[in-house]
Amino acid sequence: MEGDWPGTVVIIEFPDLGAIRAWYASAAYQSILELRTDNIPGDVIVVDGVGPDYHPRMTAAKLRDALLSDVR
Structure with missing residues (x-):
């Protein structure tokens, strides 16, 4: 929400x-x-403790969508 x-x-x-x-x-x-x-x-950021239902591909898609919505 802040910064580049x-x-x-x-x-x-x-x-x-x-x-x-x-x-x-x-x-x-x-x-x-x-x-x-x-x-x-x-x-490099290390995050410990994501659960078994965590899906990196879905997280990346959400981050990408959020970034693109700011550009639109």
């Missing part, structure tokens, strides 16, 4: 916090981390 939103959201699901921490620290991700940080402005 760049219009891009990437949502990745992991089974638990340990899995995301292992992925982030992995040699594979660390080897490409600079490609992301040097070329894509953004923040």
Whole structure:
């Protein structure tokens, strides 16, 4: 509702916090981390506790619809 939103959201699901921490620290991700940080402005946000009925695709669609309704 306030500030500028760049219009891009990437949502990745992991089974638990340990899995995301292992992925982030992995040699594979660390080897490409600079490609992301040097070329894509953004923040990484980790959210713990979404329920089994959470659907990232639906959340992304709602965010996209909200952004587009502001543009119209």
